[in-house]
Each structure stands twice: as C-alpha cells, then as structure tokens.
Amino acid sequence: MSILFSRECEYALQAVSYLALKPAGELTSIKDLTKKLRIPYHFLAKILQRLVGKGLLISQKGPSGGFGLAAPAESITLFHVVDAVDGSDFLHRCVMGFPECSGKHPCAVHGTWGDLREKVYQMLVNQNVAQTAQEMRKPEYRD
Amino acid sequence: MSILFSRECEYALQAVSYLALKPAGELTSIKDLTKKLRIPYHFLAKILQRLVGKGLLISQKGPSGGFGLAAPAESITLFHVVDAVDGSDFLHRCVMGFPECSGKHPCAVHGTWGDLREKVYQMLVNQNVAQTAQEMRKPEYRD
DNA sequence: TTAAATTAAGACAAGAAAGTCTGAATAGCA
DNA sequence: TGCTATTCAGACTTTCTTGTCTTAATTTAA
Numbered sequence: 001m002s003i004l005f006s007r008e009c010e011y012a013l014q015a016v017s018y019l020a021l022k023p024a025g026e027l028t029s030i031k032d033l034t035k036k037l038r039i040p041y042h043f044l045a046k047i048l049q050r051l052v053g054k055g056l057l058i059s060q061k062g063p064s065g066g067f068g069l070a071a072p073a074e075s076i077t078l079f080h081v082v083d084a085v086d087g088s089d090f091l092h093r094c095v096m097g098f099p100e101c102s103g104k105h106p107c108a109v110h111g112t113w114g115d116l117r118e119k120v121y122q123m124l125v126n127q128n129v130a131q132t133a134q135e136m137r138k139p140e141y142r143d
Numbered sequence: 144m145s146i147l148f149s150r151e152c153e154y155a156l157q158a159v160s161y162l163a164l165k166p167a168g169e170l171t172s173i174k175d176l177t178k179k180l181r182i183p184y185h186f187l188a189k190i191l192q193r194l195v196g197k198g199l200l201i202s203q204k205g206p207s208g209g210f211g212l213a214a215p216a217e218s219i220t221l222f223h224v225v226d227a228v229d230g231s232d233f234l235h236r237c238v239m240g241f242p243e244c245s246g247k248h249p250c251a252v253h254g255t256w257g258d259l260r261e262k263v264y265q266m267l268v269n270q271n272v273a274q275t276a277q278e279m280r281k282p283e284y285r286d
Numbered sequence: 287t288t289a290a291a292t293t294a295a296g297a298c299a300a301g302a303a304a305g306t307c308t309g310a311a312t313a314g315c316a
Numbered sequence: 317t318g319c320t321a322t323t324c325a326g327a328c329t330t331t332c333t334t335g336t337c338t339t340a341a342t343t344t345a346a
Contacts, residue, residue, distance in 0.1 A: 010239055014239060029323090030323080031321095043304065049323075059322095060312090061321085062323080063314050063320065063322065064322085065321075090147075093146050095147055096148075097150065107278045127251060127252055132250065132252070134251065138243075149334090150333075151333080173293080185336055188294085189335090192294065202292095203292085203342090203343075204343055205291065206345075207344070208291075
C-alpha cells in the first residue's frame with residue numbers, strides 16, 4: 001500500500017511537528033525525538049540530516065547539540081516538508097496511472113481527482129507546523 | 144513516491160477498463176492487452192490471474208482464450224478493483240502516519256483529510272468501469 | 287491425436303524503500 | 317589536553333515491490 005506519502009515523509013512530518021513544539025532556538029537530540037515518536041534512531045537521523053540539507057532544519061554537533069527549526073514554526077507548512085522529502089509529483093500524476101492522461105486527453109476521473117488533489121494541496125499549504133505541533137501536546141506524547 | 148495506489152493497482156484499473164470496452168462475453172488475450180496498454184506481459188498476466196481469483200474476471204485457456212469481465216461493466220466500480228488489489232487501508236490510516244491518530248485523538252489534519260478521503264471513496268464507488276472504458280476509445284488507444 | 291495457442295503457477299531477479307551499523311567530525315567541558 | 321556527547325556521512329542489510337522466466341495445464345482445431 002501507500003497512502004499519499006512515503007514512510008520517510010510521514011516521519012519527517014512528525015519530527016518537524018515535534019520540533020515546532022519547542023521554544024524557538026532550542027535544540028533537540030535524536031535520542032529525545034525517538035523517545036517520543038516511535039521512529040528507528042538511525043533512520044530518523046538520516047531524515048533529519050536531509051532536512052538540514054534542504055534548509056528546513058538547523059543542527060549543531062557536540063554535547064547539548066541537536067536539531068531545531070530553521071524558521072519560525074508558523075512559517076513552515078506541511079507542504080514545505082512534503083515537497084522536501086517526497087517532492088510534488090503527486091500533484092500532477094494520473095490517479096489511474098494512464099501515461100496519456102492530461103488536460104487534453106483526460107481519463108474518466110481526471111477532473112474529479114484534480115479537484116480533490118487541489119484540496120489536498122490546499123490542506124498542506126494552509127497547515128503550518130505550529131498548528132500540527134499542538135497534536136504533540138496530547139497525553140500520548142508527554143513524557 | 145506513491146500516489147494513492149500501487150503500480151499493480153493502476154495496471155489493474157487500466158486493464159479492467161480496457162476489458163470493459165469489449166462486448167460482454169468476448170475474451171481478450173494478454174498479448175492483446177499489452178499491445179494497447181504498455182504493461183509488461185508477465186506482470187500483467189500475474190495481475191489478471193489475481194483478479195480472476197478475486198472473482199472480478201473470468202478466464203479461459205487455449206486458442207481463442209483470454210480474459211473477460213465476470214460481471215456487467217456497469218456493475219464493477221473502481222473501488223471493486225482497488226479493494227481487490229491494494230485493499231482499503233488507505234480509508235483508515237492517518238495521512239501523517241501518527242499511530243495514535245483517531246477520532247478520539249485526532250491529528251491536526253484528521254478532519255480535513257477525513258473529508259477528502261471520503262470524497263476519494265465516493266469517486267471510486269461512483270465510477271464504474273463502463274464509464275472509464277470510454278477513455279480507451281480515444282485515438283491514443285486505437286490500433 | 288497431434289500441434290499450436292493460450293492461461294496457471296511459481297521460482298527467480300532487479301530495483302526501490304526502509305532500516306542498521308560504523309567510523310569520522312565537531313563541540314563543550316573538566 | 318583529553319573525554320564525552322552529539323551530528324555527519326556513507327556503506328551495508330533487509331524487506332517489499334516490480335518485473336522476468338520457465339514449465340505445466342488446458343483448449344481448440346487441423
């Protein structure tokens with residue numbers, strides 16, 4: 001299966017949301033993150049490094065080092081994260097996989113899916129990680 | 144990446160749509176199907192066999208054998224095909240991958256995604272393969 | 287009854303995604 | 317300085333998906 005985003009992308013969304021919960025400037029170690037989220041340590045490390053490379057996160061080595069948002073949480077949308085990890089091809093591909101499907105040669109659900117896809121896009125663009133962070137305040141995520 | 148359905152599922156949707164174009168009862172060989180759709184022969188064979196197993200298609204061996212729909216095209220929806228191949232987990236999973244996300248502990252986009260997902264479901268249920276078959280009448284798919 | 291055309295079945299291979307491990311680099315601190 | 321905690325980088329492994337191949341079974345028709 002495969003629900004819109006790769007596992008890596010889902011992890012990225014969760015991790016960035018968690019970081020958005022911390023005061024700006026505070027760094028969080030991978031160890032801390034894996035304790036809250038249930039994401040394999042080394043896999044998460046790789047994902048965070050990639051997000052640093054994309055400019056979404058900053059990092060610092062050494063004791064009291066870790067990762068933090070590179071910009072205010074309000075300014076980072078879910079789409080920024082998705083685009084950095086999975087890219088945005090899903091906004092263009094035919095849902096039935098027809099290579100010929102396009103505005104000129106639409107498949108049977110081209111229009112319907114196009115509308116829905118646009119709404120998914122709006123959802124991702126309108127939601128910033130300060131908002132999704134609220135999720136992490138729930139009891140399931142507390143120490 | 145991963146746009147909602149697996150490659151196998153996309154191929155299944157295309158193949159069933161193509162079969163829906165033929166008069167009821169007429170059988171189509173794998174060779175014929177691969178000529179129109181650009182799907183690897185043996186992979187398509189495997190997919191068709193699975194659809195026979197699921198009761199969506201019928202098959203017959205030997206010369207002039209092949210595959211055909213097991214029911215009237217109007218009665219087979221896209222959802223029947225998707226469910227047979229990929230299952231319907233995508234109707235339940237959290238789009239951000241939070242294991243805890245549910246009606247009781249919704250994530251930030253739980254509601255928004257729930258609405259969109261329901262619309263995707265409606266799209267699949269309301270579209271039968273007689274309708275999607277029309278797509279295949281277009282010049283790109285003619286001999 | 288034999289030959290040809292087809293599906294059936296399942297082992298195998300290649301590729302991609304997910305996850306693991308190790309060693310190096312860096313930073314803080316005693 | 318040297319110790320420790322951390323990220324960085326990349327090779328490696330495992331698992332899943334996608335695709336290929338081979339052989340058997342079935343059907344039709346000459």
